[in-house]
Amino acid sequence: MSSGRRKSDSxxxxxxxxxxxxxxxxxxxxLHHLIxxxxxxxxxxxxxxxxxxxxxxxxxxxxxxxxxxxxxxxxRCDELIGAIRGILGTDREWRVAMVGVGxxxxxxxxxxxxxSQGFKIVAAFDVDQSKTNRQLGGVPxxxxxxxxxxxxxxxxxxxxxxxxxxxxQLAADRLVAAGVAGxxxxxxxxxxxxxxxxxxxxxxxxxxxxxxxSVANRSSGT
Amino acid sequence: MSSGRRKSDSxxxxxxxxxxxxxxxxxxxxLHHLIxxxxxxxxxxxxxxxxxxxxxxxxxxxxxxxxxxxxxxxxRCDELIGAIRGILGTDREWRVAMVGVGxxxxxxxxxxxxxSQGFKIVAAFDVDQSKTNRQLGGVPxxxxxxxxxxxxxxxxxxxxxxxxxxxxQLAADRLVAAGVAGxxxxxxxxxxxxxxxxxxxxxxxxxxxxxxxSVANRSSGT
Numbered sequence: 001m002s003s004g005r006r007k008s009d010s011x012x013x014x015x016x017x018x019x020x021x022x023x024x025x026x027x028x029x030x031l032h033h034l035i036x037x038x039x040x041x042x043x044x045x046x047x048x049x050x051x052x053x054x055x056x057x058x059x060x061x062x063x064x065x066x067x068x069x070x071x072x073x074x075x076r077c078d079e080l081i082g083a084i085r086g087i088l089g090t091d092r093e094w095r096v097a098m099v100g101v102g103x104x105x106x107x108x109x110x111x112x113x114x115x116s117q118g119f120k121i122v123a124a125f126d127v128d129q130s131k132t133n134r135q136l137g138g139v140p141x142x143x144x145x146x147x148x149x150x151x152x153x154x155x156x157x158x159x160x161x162x163x164x165x166x167x168x169q170l171a172a173d174r175l176v177a178a179g180v181a182g183x184x185x186x187x188x189x190x191x192x193x194x195x196x197x198x199x200x201x202x203x204x205x206x207x208x209x210x211x212x213x214s215v216a217n218r219s220s221g222t
Numbered sequence: 223m224s225s226g227r228r229k230s231d232s233x234x235x236x237x238x239x240x241x242x243x244x245x246x247x248x249x250x251x252x253l254h255h256l257i258x259x260x261x262x263x264x265x266x267x268x269x270x271x272x273x274x275x276x277x278x279x280x281x282x283x284x285x286x287x288x289x290x291x292x293x294x295x296x297x298r299c300d301e302l303i304g305a306i307r308g309i310l311g312t313d314r315e316w317r318v319a320m321v322g323v324g325x326x327x328x329x330x331x332x333x334x335x336x337x338s339q340g341f342k343i344v345a346a347f348d349v350d351q352s353k354t355n356r357q358l359g360g361v362p363x364x365x366x367x368x369x370x371x372x373x374x375x376x377x378x379x380x381x382x383x384x385x386x387x388x389x390x391q392l393a394a395d396r397l398v399a400a401g402v403a404g405x406x407x408x409x410x411x412x413x414x415x416x417x418x419x420x421x422x423x424x425x426x427x428x429x430x431x432x433x434x435x436s437v438a439n440r441s442s443g444t
Binding site for chain 2: 012018019021022024025026028029030033050051052087088089090094096103104106107108110111113114116117119157158181182183184188189190192196198199200202203204205206207208209210211212213214215216217218
């Protein structure tokens with residue numbers, strides 16, 4: 001466990017529960033809302049309130065990464081945003097490749113939330129030649145066979161996999177071979193990746209199943 | 223904690239960590255892959271292997287909900303699929319409404335993964351009149367003002383919120399007023415909902431931040 005006074009550069013991420021890191025993203029989002037609402041400073045209580053977390057929870061989570069804010073004064077929103085972005089690694093631009101520009105891929109290309117958080121999709125790839133050699137949402141779409149070259153030329157670090165489950169491992173293998181450091185997988189399959197490549201899976205049906213469990217148990221107990 | 227022998231209908235969902243429920247979805251997905259690969263039975267070790275979980279983890283997770291499989295024999299894939307779908311509440315069809323048919327909403331309407339898991343999107347809503355009174359991906363799109371009536375007529379239980387952050391709370395309020403039991407929110411904002419309504423948030427930028435934390439700490443320690 002962290003002493004609560006370590007600097008972020010001394011934290012071993014293995015020491016930090018995933019739930020804590022995911023709450024950092026929520027704090028970051030809430031801090032942006034607070035600034036938009038005209039609040040220059042905030043407290044752990046106010047920060048947790050809208051998110052449904054206690055002030056103790058907020059302080060405990062932040063304590064993994066150092067010592068923030070002053071007792072009585074609270075946190076300066078802009079300072080805490082900078083600190084959390086530094087912890088998450090989103091205090092710089094990340095260059096991203098999208099593999100698969102079908103229905104979901106095209107939506108992700110048009111999704112504004114990525115760019116606003118510093119994720120720049122600089123290239124997309126598809127096996128369907130009717131989709132390549134053009135731009136979608138301002139992003140050039142290349143043939144899948146060009147992936148390795150483009151990833152190297154464009155210094156791409158992250159890959160989004162938005163292909164069907166049947167071809168997701170192949171797409172991921174190509175991204176890994178091209179040297180990306182992390183993969184966000186939207187295909188409903190668990191990828192087999194080498195240890196040096198980070199990955200996060202987003203399975204939309206799975207999210208709905210989690211919702212169902214809550215609804216079903218709440219309403220009927222089964 | 224569960225004794226490991228309780229029946230699922232006696233489990234208080236508050237006793238079950240969210241991480242366990244999310245792993246149930248992964249087990250379910252993996253069981254479908256195993257059946258597709260010709261395996262009628264499996265073991266906790268094989269089930270966990272592709273997912274990166276130990277056999278003890280798999281057994282511990284399932285023990286929250288009852289007693290499954292036989293020592294030495296393992297699990298019958300079809301039986302365990304049925305049991306997990308029963309636990310998650312996805313052993314029946316759920317009728318779903320989509321609010322917002324912009325870029326992301328249209329992609330979600332075309333996403334095959336929902337229907338295959340029993341989530342039937344039967345109506346969509348938008349404030350943009352150029353998008354209403356037509357079908358998108360086979361789903362009729364209504365004006366937002368028709369939401370309460372359509373949700374009642376169509377016996378809709380779940381809502382997907384795919385509108386911008388600025389209007390997400392309004393969309394959620396209308397769904398709640400119409401009587402939905404659960405909301406899956408894709409807008410990058412935390413919704414304020416009554417306790418009797420379940421909700422799950424999917425923030426795509428947040429998922430990428432989680433990936434970045436892993437990559438950034440893995441690669442540079444900062």
